[in-house]
Amino acid sequence: MKKTALYIAFGALSLAALPSCNKFLDVQPKGTLLQEVQFSSLQGYYDAFYGVYGTMAKSDLYGQRMTNGFVDELAQMFGSTGATSTSVKTRAYNYTDVSVQAEIYSLWLGQYQVISYVNNILANLQSPSFSSSHLSQLKGEALGLRAFLHFDLVRLFAEDYQRGKDSRGIPYSYDFNLKNRTVYTVAGAYENILKDLDEAERLLAPIDETVSLGVTQTADFWSGRAVHFNKYAVYATKARVYQAMGNWSKAAEYAKKVTDHTADFNLANRNSFESVRRFPASGEMIFGLYAPGFLDQVAARFLKNTGAGSDDLNEAHRKSVLDQLYAVTGSATGAIDNRQAAYYRDAGTYQQFVRFVASSEEATSAATSLRGLTLIRLPEMYYIQAEALYSTDPTAALAALNKVRESRGLNALTTSDLPTQVDFKAELVKEYMRELPGEGQIFSAFKHFNSSFLDLLGERTIEPSSSIFVLPWPQDELTYGNQ
Secondary structure: OOEEOOOOOOOOOEEOOOOOOOOOOOOOEEOHHHHHHHOOOHHHHHHHHHHHHHHHOOOOOOOOOOOOOHHHHHOOOEEOOOOOOHHHHHHOOOOOOHHHHHHHHHHHHHHHHHHHHHHHHHHHHHOOOOOOOHHHHHHHHHHHHHHHHHHHHHHHHOOOHHHHOOOEEEEOOOOOOOOOEEEEEHHHHHHHHHHHHHHHHHHHOOOOOOOOOOOOOOOOOOOOHHHOOOHHHHHHHHHHHHHHHOOHHHHHHHHHHHHOOOOOOOOOOHHHHHHHOOOOOOOOEEEEEEOOOHHHHHHHHHOOOOOOOOOOOOEEOOHHHHHHHOOOOHHHOOOOOHHHHHHEEEOOOOEEEOOOOOOHHHHHHOOHHHOEEEEEEHHHHHHHHHHHHOOOOHHHHHHHHHHHHHHOOOOOOOOOOOOOHHHHHHHHHHHHHHHOOOOOOHHHHHHHHOOOEEOOOOOOEEOOOHHHHOOOOOHHHHHHOOO
16 A cells, blocks of 8 residues: 655644634634643643534535535536636636646545544544543544544545546645555545444434534534534535445344434425525434534625626526426426525526525524534435335335435335336436535535536536546645555
8 A cells, every 4th residue: 555645734733722612613723732731621622623514614624615616516516617717617627727726635635634634633533631431432533533533535636436546645644743544445535434434423422312402503513413523414414424334234224213213304394495594404403513614605605796607706507407407397297396486586697596595684694593504414414314214125215315306395206206216326416406506415415326416507418437437636746645
């Protein structure tokens, strides 16, 4: 196995302590002098986690680039149509363009930087200066988070597991230093991800029987666990990993662990879909992040008072494309899919994405409890079950798919609507597109299903290929990584 250096701008060995009453403010790493003090108490570990989550929530990562920004542009869900915008080059998969390479480099660097912060927490948990039963639970949360972050990287920067498990994967980072990292095959990276998730599951087993956000933000680290990498986030991530591997029995098993936990998780009633269209998506959010600036950033990108074609306006699919996507056919005819009107608004020459916020005024006035983003939600667990169950029990698979559809205002589909597995998978791909815009999951779904898809304007069909689905490593990594 090769070694590679991760060219990360390490700011420090520890994360700044945050006021316990304000959990997810944006923070920057500080110097090494705080190291011993920071990890001398449970509060120090808590503050380090808050720093990790705050960094993840920034626009450089999950606050934009990994969700409604770069990654969803790759899926042709959003983008600027301005002739000189980076978005046009991104959606053309021009990975040799300097501006697109800068996006890719920032994503790679930022993700590994956050992983390094998690590794710093884990390093200090190896020989803590005090005893507490909470330390093992903190280790579980950190291990689960490290696996989650690596999994998002391997889905972007390596081949699909089922078509290229023996090809080059990614570096798996275990340390907080500048030493070279081992580059694993795709299968090797998945093995490491599952190893971290297995241990996280074991360590978090005694807690997280309640995974809700709570009515208000709290200084108590062990409440409001929906904005922490909790036990059910571990289960959901394992479901994602096993789905990607084609291990259908395990994928269904772990997705069911989440859907069976009805004390916390239930799909919204079809008449109350509005309540779950965005953070905190009560009853449906398995894992999300507080993000104080998220709504303002979304409003600034999607709701500008400029016409179509502006370099700084992010448009959604054209209305004709969305109408086709959300068209109600077969036995569902006559029903209305609540998602199209909740997610998109006709602005005349283009479609505005209004899922998270419908106006700048709404963004400015939104309560703190609404300022966040969702990263794993319940509907996806039903999609995973549906795909995983089809080969052995098509009826159960269709029932899982219909649970989400009926929640969103649609009538149930029947086997005559989807007579073959090809038809069923095609409908699943559409469901990912209907349900998950803005969450960064659709590009990975296209890759997993090896599916073709329409471009932003609905003018051409993009055929699946590794040249599109596998992002190139940053050039510095390729040039200097083995030296």
